[in-house]
Amino acid sequence: MASGIARHLGIPVVRVRIAFVVLLPLSGLALLLYAAFWAVLPLQARTAESPPQRRNFMSLLPFVAIGLGLLLAQTLTFGFGALGVTGLAGWLVAIIAVGAGIIWHESDPERRRQWSETLPRVPWLGAVVDESDRRAFLLRFIGGGVLVSVGIIGVVAVYSPAENFGAVINGIIFALVGLAGVAVVAGPVLWRTYNQLRAEREGRIREMERAELAAMVHDQVLHTLALIQRNATDVKAVQRLARGQERSLRNWLYKPVASPTERFAAALEQAAAEVEDTYAITVETVVVGDRETDERVGALVAAAREALVNAARHAKVQTVSLYAEVEPEQLSVFVRDRGAGFDPSTVEDHRHGVRGSIIGRMRRHGGRATIISEPGDGTEVRLFLPTSRESVTTGKDGS
Amino acid sequence: MPARGEAGTGMSELPEQQRRLRVFLVDDHAMFRAGVRAELGVHVDVIGEASTVAEAVTRIAGLEPDVVLLDVHMPDGGGRAVLDAMRRTHPQVRFLALSVSDAAEDVIGLIRAGARGYVTKTISPDELAAAIRRVADGDAVFSPRLAGFVLDAFAARPDAPVADPELDQLTNREREVLRLLARGYAYKEIAKELFISIKTVETHVSNVLRKLQMSNRYELSRWAADRRLV
Numbered sequence: 001m002a003s004g005i006a007r008h009l010g011i012p013v014v015r016v017r018i019a020f021v022v023l024l025p026l027s028g029l030a031l032l033l034y035a036a037f038w039a040v041l042p043l044q045a046r047t048a049e050s051p052p053q054r055r056n057f058m059s060l061l062p063f064v065a066i067g068l069g070l071l072l073a074q075t076l077t078f079g080f081g082a083l084g085v086t087g088l089a090g091w092l093v094a095i096i097a098v099g100a101g102i103i104w105h106e107s108d109p110e111r112r113r114q115w116s117e118t119l120p121r122v123p124w125l126g127a128v129v130d131e132s133d134r135r136a137f138l139l140r141f142i143g144g145g146v147l148v149s150v151g152i153i154g155v156v157a158v159y160s161p162a163e164n165f166g167a168v169i170n171g172i173i174f175a176l177v178g179l180a181g182v183a184v185v186a187g188p189v190l191w192r193t194y195n196q197l198r199a200e201r202e203g204r205i206r207e208m209e210r211a212e213l214a215a216m217v218h219d220q221v222l223h224t225l226a227l228i229q230r231n232a233t234d235v236k237a238v239q240r241l242a243r244g245q246e247r248s249l250r251n252w253l254y255k256p257v258a259s260p261t262e263r264f265a266a267a268l269e270q271a272a273a274e275v276e277d278t279y280a281i282t283v284e285t286v287v288v289g290d291r292e293t294d295e296r297v298g299a300l301v302a303a304a305r306e307a308l309v310n311a312a313r314h315a316k317v318q319t320v321s322l323y324a325e326v327e328p329e330q331l332s333v334f335v336r337d338r339g340a341g342f343d344p345s346t347v348e349d350h351r352h353g354v355r356g357s358i359i360g361r362m363r364r365h366g367g368r369a370t371i372i373s374e375p376g377d378g379t380e381v382r383l384f385l386p387t388s389r390e391s392v393t394t395g396k397d398g399s
Numbered sequence: 400m401p402a403r404g405e406a407g408t409g410m411s412e413l414p415e416q417q418r419r420l421r422v423f424l425v426d427d428h429a430m431f432r433a434g435v436r437a438e439l440g441v442h443v444d445v446i447g448e449a450s451t452v453a454e455a456v457t458r459i460a461g462l463e464p465d466v467v468l469l470d471v472h473m474p475d476g477g478g479r480a481v482l483d484a485m486r487r488t489h490p491q492v493r494f495l496a497l498s499v500s501d502a503a504e505d506v507i508g509l510i511r512a513g514a515r516g517y518v519t520k521t522i523s524p525d526e527l528a529a530a531i532r533r534v535a536d537g538d539a540v541f542s543p544r545l546a547g548f549v550l551d552a553f554a555a556r557p558d559a560p561v562a563d564p565e566l567d568q569l570t571n572r573e574r575e576v577l578r579l580l581a582r583g584y585a586y587k588e589i590a591k592e593l594f595i596s597i598k599t600v601e602t603h604v605s606n607v608l609r610k611l612q613m614s615n616r617y618e619l620s621r622w623a624a625d626r627r628l629v
Contacts, residue, residue: 250501282521286547286581289554321543321583325550334582380582 220248240280247273258290264297264331265290268324271305279312282319289326291387299365300331300385306357307335307381315339315379331385338378344371358383420535423464424448425455425481426497427473431520435468435527442528452480459485463492465535469514471498471505482512495534497522503548507619510611516540538601539608546580549611552619566614569607576603 224245231237258266265287272283291297304322311320317339324333354371358381362369367385420443424432427450436445447462449455452475459467459481467485469478476483478496485492496509496517506517515534518527519542530540541549553569569577572593579589586604590597611619 253502284543284583286543288547288550288581323543323547323578323582325578336583338583 216252220245236280240277243276243280243282244273247276262293263290264293264301264326265324267293267298267301268304268322268333271301272308272322275305275308275312279309281312281317283308283322284319285322287324287326291326291331296365296367296385297331299361300333300367300383303358303361303369303383304333304335304381306361307333307383310354310358310381311335311337311339311379314342317378328387330387333383334380335383336378336380341373341375341377341379343375344373419444420466420531421446421462421464422531423455423459423462423467425450425459425467425473425478426470427451428470431470438524439528439531442524443531452476452484455481456484459492460489463489465493466531467492467494468497468531469494469509471496471500471509478509478514479512482509482514486513493534493537495530495540497527501544503552506545506548507552507611510545510608511619513612515608517545518542519544533601537605539604541577541580541604541607543581543583546577549607550574550577550581553610563614566610569610573603573607576600577607580604 224241228238228241231241260267260270268287269285272285275281276283293301304324308320308322311317315337317337319337321336322333323336324331358371359369362383362385365385367383369384370382371379372382373379422439422443422445424435424445425448426432426435429450432448432450436448439445443466446464447458449458450473452473455467467481469481471478478494478498482494485494494514496506496514497520498505498509498517499520500506501519509517515537516530516539518530518540522530522542533540549569553567575593576589579592584592586597586600589600593600
């Protein structure tokens, strides 16, 4: 601080410090000036200058001690001598100073170094406002409380032997005014310091996010682009690569990562992704609502997957629509394509996939499946699974 | 204001069965603009394009196109900023949002800012032309995913307070239409499935759009934000 003013005014640091020390006993003028300069003076670059800043603070300690001594001497000589202030007041000041020193030295060196980096001018403020360590905070809080209590009790004790009640009241008022003064001076500084700490923490979080993004782009996107260039002649491969990368980017950007083994929507999306990868088609997936999975829901997902595979194999189209809705009383899934289609009455018997994996599976688990198709007009597979309690039991009985 | 629209009719040189629509493109990717321009050229007149929000706002105000194809993600506020700047002063210009993003927050946000529809950039040229025509006629265009979002956001929840039933709830018919849209049905197919006319389907979708834009339902914004955060 003193060095900041010194640089600002272009005079030696020591002179500024001496000026402060001399001003200190005079009605707190020095404190007010200190606070004002603190708020007004521009911040200086921290990074390169951290070590000298730390040393400056340490070199400030003797000046503080001298200032306290002057204050004490002044008090003993002129101010409150008539009211019976003895050397006790000096002891009180000494107790407070020692207490603060202990708190400063108790905090571990690593943390102190961090404070010094964040707040080169007043590392000790870091100790007061750093909220990341609850235990240290508690320690400081109790320590501060003890010191303040000792101060107040001391003031009362100094005045009460005179048996003058008015003097005791005066003493308490004096102490309160003193505390209020400290609060006024320290408040803005604490606030600034808190903001600085927060800014630094946010900066670190941003840095981590950037690193994560860079890793993702490097591991996935660049890799996929390289593969696409190598496979430029193979349309299917390029499509599959691009679609796979798109899906993974979307998941990374927009979606919560739910486990396919736990959630219905995640399981369905995973099934769709597998079909996309295997058959190089696009499955337009829309899921409304969500719920936990269980054995029956798993069967529904498997049936939906089978329907998707059928569409991918036989419909001869690029896009298949998958829509699922979770309602309180039932789950429904629709798989639709605008492809070749077939005549269900003639083909169904030969298609094990349709009979066993879709219709049979749904029936075994207490649901039902309908297949609507016409040659040339696409196919839609509709799957329904009731979820009410009775149907759950009948479903179990039936299987 | 209507006089401007008629002036636009006079300007089209080749009246087909319907006059050709004047379309404006806003997208910060030049390659994408060129692609859309080439694909749409046979269906509509692409009368201009812009790559930034500021350029879009000045040029759209000058040209007064029928439909603006609006990219969602651009620097300086994206499609949302263009909509906010234009909606008050040029209510006759219709906006169709076109994006690669399927995030609920973006989709719902654009619609609530005044876009008449939302389609993804993977849409086929014919479907895009149909969507532009539909938006120009004052109807709404919902992609399957947007339909799914609306069903999700308007789902009947016991804890959801309904302030205005007319705006805050979907009718059963609207729900049915949205479900079919989400299942990948075209308007014509929906009409056939529900035994109603295409015009009725369009009316239902427009009503849903109005509810989506006007409803103060708490879930809408919270739901869209939650989809992103969870």
